[in-house]
Amino acid sequence: MKRIFLLLFLLIFAGLNTRQLTAQDWIRTGTGLGVEKVRLAVPDFKSAATDADTKRLTTAFSVTLWNDLQAAGIFDMVSPSFYPLAQPGSPQEVNLSQWSSPPPNASMLAFGNVLVQGGSLAVQGWLFDVKNTQSPQVLGKQYRESASEENARLIAHRFADEIIFRLGGGVQGIAETKIYFVSTRSGTKEIWQMDYDGANQKQLTKVSTMALSPHVSPDNSRVAFSAVSNAEWQILMYSLELNRQVSFSRYAGANLSPAWSSDGKQLAFSSSRSGDAEIYSVDVTGGELRRLTNSRGPDVSPTWNPKTNAQIAWVSGRTGLPQIYMMSSDGTNVTRLTDQGYAVSPSWSPNGQFLAFAWIRNYGPGAPGASDVYVMDVASKQWVQLTHDGGRNDFPSWSPDGRHIVFQSNRSGRTQIWSMLADGTQVRQLTNQGENTQPNWSFK
Amino acid sequence: MKLRQLFSLKVVTAVAFLLLLPACHKKQPPKPTPVPPPPPPAPKAMLTANPNTINAGQSTTLTWNTDFATDVTIDNGIGKVDPSGSMKVTPTESTTYRLVAKNDTASQEATARVTVNPAAPPITGKTTTDSDAQLFSQSMKDIFFAYDSYEITPESEAAIQADAKFLQQHPNMTFTIEGHCDERGSIEYNLTLGEYRANAAKQALTQQGVSATRMRTISYGKEKPFCNESTEACWQQNRRSHFVYSK
Numbered sequence: 001m002k003r004i005f006l007l008l009f010l011l012i013f014a015g016l017n018t019r020q021l022t023a024q025d026w027i028r029t030g031t032g033l034g035v036e037k038v039r040l041a042v043p044d045f046k047s048a049a050t051d052a053d054t055k056r057l058t059t060a061f062s063v064t065l066w067n068d069l070q071a072a073g074i075f076d077m078v079s080p081s082f083y084p085l086a087q088p089g090s091p092q093e094v095n096l097s098q099w100s101s102p103p104p105n106a107s108m109l110a111f112g113n114v115l116v117q118g119g120s121l122a123v124q125g126w127l128f129d130v131k132n133t134q135s136p137q138v139l140g141k142q143y144r145e146s147a148s149e150e151n152a153r154l155i156a157h158r159f160a161d162e163i164i165f166r167l168g169g170g171v172q173g174i175a176e177t178k179i180y181f182v183s184t185r186s187g188t189k190e191i192w193q194m195d196y197d198g199a200n201q202k203q204l205t206k207v208s209t210m211a212l213s214p215h216v217s218p219d220n221s222r223v224a225f226s227a228v229s230n231a232e233w234q235i236l237m238y239s240l241e242l243n244r245q246v247s248f249s250r251y252a253g254a255n256l257s258p259a260w261s262s263d264g265k266q267l268a269f270s271s272s273r274s275g276d277a278e279i280y281s282v283d284v285t286g287g288e289l290r291r292l293t294n295s296r297g298p299d300v301s302p303t304w305n306p307k308t309n310a311q312i313a314w315v316s317g318r319t320g321l322p323q324i325y326m327m328s329s330d331g332t333n334v335t336r337l338t339d340q341g342y343a344v345s346p347s348w349s350p351n352g353q354f355l356a357f358a359w360i361r362n363y364g365p366g367a368p369g370a371s372d373v374y375v376m377d378v379a380s381k382q383w384v385q386l387t388h389d390g391g392r393n394d395f396p397s398w399s400p401d402g403r404h405i406v407f408q409s410n411r412s413g414r415t416q417i418w419s420m421l422a423d424g425t426q427v428r429q430l431t432n433q434g435e436n437t438q439p440n441w442s443f444k
Numbered sequence: 445m446k447l448r449q450l451f452s453l454k455v456v457t458a459v460a461f462l463l464l465l466p467a468c469h470k471k472q473p474p475k476p477t478p479v480p481p482p483p484p485p486a487p488k489a490m491l492t493a494n495p496n497t498i499n500a501g502q503s504t505t506l507t508w509n510t511d512f513a514t515d516v517t518i519d520n521g522i523g524k525v526d527p528s529g530s531m532k533v534t535p536t537e538s539t540t541y542r543l544v545a546k547n548d549t550a551s552q553e554a555t556a557r558v559t560v561n562p563a564a565p566p567i568t569g570k571t572t573t574d575s576d577a578q579l580f581s582q583s584m585k586d587i588f589f590a591y592d593s594y595e596i597t598p599e600s601e602a603a604i605q606a607d608a609k610f611l612q613q614h615p616n617m618t619f620t621i622e623g624h625c626d627e628r629g630s631i632e633y634n635l636t637l638g639e640y641r642a643n644a645a646k647q648a649l650t651q652q653g654v655s656a657t658r659m660r661t662i663s664y665g666k667e668k669p670f671c672n673e674s675t676e677a678c679w680q681q682n683r684r685s686h687f688v689y690s691k
Contacts, residue, residue, distance in 0.1 A: 189667070210667060213632060231620070231662055233635070254639045254663055257632045270636065275643070277636040298636035315633055321592055322633050344630035358630065394630055438631060 037076040041106035046089030048115035058114040060152040068160030068175040073421045074168045078106050089113035100130040121147040125159045174399045178442045180214040185434025198430035213257045218443040224258035262306035270300040292331035307352030349398045356396035386424035397441045406439040487513035489545040491554040499561050500582050503534045513545035525677045536582050580689040583610045587645045587685040594640035608652030622686040623663040626679035638663030645685035
């Protein structure tokens with residue numbers, strides 16, 4: 001965990017010192033910064049039987065496991081072309097020196113076997129420290145679920161998270177997290193859900209007018225969103241447990257952009273109930289609204305500091321073009337964070353240190369409107385630009401491990417959801433049907 | 445610092461490359477004195493409206509094409525446009541659209557006439573509401589805004605006055621004011637901006653004596669645009685408060 005903070009902090013410093021000199025370059029991770037990734041070998045799991053189902057689910061499992069570990073951003077994955085030919089399915093089949101010597105030169109080895117029998121899927125997995133010849137076993141796990149491709153992926157996600165937790169400094173992996181987003185593919189804008197890697201995309205809401213700005217609760221029980229309901233913008237709730245909308249208080253004016261405190265107790269949102277769009281917070285169990293901002297001009301898009309819940313950052317148009325501000329969660333200590341252009345969509349990192357947001361640094365009549373994702377260190381207000389590909393990049397949202405950011409981008413034509421590491425590398429497209437916007441990464 | 449060294453290395457490499465470059469060229473004979481370039485030809489312009497006859501309340505599409513022009517404008521509130529393009533318009537009465545294409549030396553005009561047939565008389569059996577709706581959409585003028593602004597411009601004042609007058613002549617009409625934004629910028633911020641635009645139009649009308657109870661407001665931000673091109677002309681078309689008949 002400390003290494004990751006140091007890495008990002010170094011990235012930010014590196015970005016600052018070279019900003020004037022190398023306007024064309026951007027920040028990349030590298031061993032030159034003194035951070036070494038664990039060399040992890042992950043051969044395909046062995047099929048414990050020869051039937052077609054076992055083979056099919058072994059492949060689904062192995063592919064998902066590999067992708068999860070690679071996406072984690074903390075491993076140097078040993079290329080399969082260096083693996084010894086013998087495929088290990090259990091500890092007695094592992095020849096440690098074959099893995100720790102060249103060509104693989106691995107530090108860690110994940111291996112195991114998959115069996116489908118009587119409609120049941122069983123997986124045995126191990127994590128070995130190949131340099132520890134005395135007692136190499138770090139993890140030994142068994143999983144059993146009903147046999148399906150979805151469960152093969154689910155078990156792979158669980159095993160990957162175990163490995164990531166053990167080798168990633170005690171930070172929980174994200175392989176089982178979800179991303180909520182808005183999609184037009186059903187005809188109108190509705191709220192959808194998908195796995196963090198883009199699998200299992202499914203529609204949740206059916207408001208049929210327009211549903212925007214999804215934010216899932218910290219306990220994964222409900223998704224708050226804003227929608228046109230009876231010709232008004234209201235904050236609505238979709239229950240993931242009941243698979244339908246459940247009630248929430250209605251307020252006058254337009255009510256937009258809900259955000260949960262990380263303890264699940266409060267919701268902040270923008271309401272124009274007083275005639276002017278301001279930020280309010282309310283206890284989720286019900287009660288009086290607390291008005292937090294008090295100035296002419298639109299105030300919208302709040303985000304809580306999830307580490308302390310003592311601060312809120314948001315977007316305000318009080319001086320003209322929208323800028324990012326932060327305040328204490330009682331509305332005092334207002335501080336302006338951006339100094340120019342058009343800045344929107346702040347998202348506070350899980351460790352409380354950084355804000356990701358979208359910025360058009362030079363904005364004016366005739367400007368094409370290209371915007372990029374930036375990360376700012378809140379204490380020093382110094383920032384790094386993460387996307388550089390032109391076009392419109394907006395709506396960043398942090399993963400709970402603080403190592404990834406999901407965002408929307410129109411770089412492939414229509415606006416889609418993309419994810420990347422928090423240093424701007426490993427950019428992957430997650431959606432491709434219809435137009436997809438406003439992603440929100442679950443808390444766990 | 446490693447990165448600074450890298451940069452220096454890059455500079456050195458770049459300079460070295462530049463120095464080596466002339467050595468790669470063969471010797472050329474000396475060039476003759478250059479002749480000044482000829483002046484650009486006069487611009488060409490073409491403007492059509494399809495269909496060129498519509499009924500009141502319907503739309504028509506203007507399409508235009510120009511050549512050799514650096515500055516192209518269309519009148520009737522459209523303004524500066526791309527050298528070629530098309531755009532939907534909904535004139536409330538017969539209009540001649542005039543396009544002017546200019547460059548440094550000359551300019552060229554093109555026109556397209558759109559004939560608007562007055563609303564057909566109500567067919568027996570149709571309720572009064574339908575012809576009221578038609579009358580409303582023909583008569584009410586939408587309010588347009590400058591970028592990132594929700595202030596009523598001097599140009600819009602005339603529209604507000606005309607709208608207030610019409611509404612006073614038809615005191616039973618109620619309606620919704622929709623606030624819209626152009627496609628740039630964030631979904632959420634534009635929802636609030638649209639809300640402010642709808643409210644600005646509402647306030648301007650109440651100041652002219654229209655009862656606030658006759659009007660509802662709603663913002664659609666940039667979610668329901670009137671046109672989809674990424675041009676100044678289209679962006680201006682989308683920055684508006686749009687009036688929609690309710691009852």
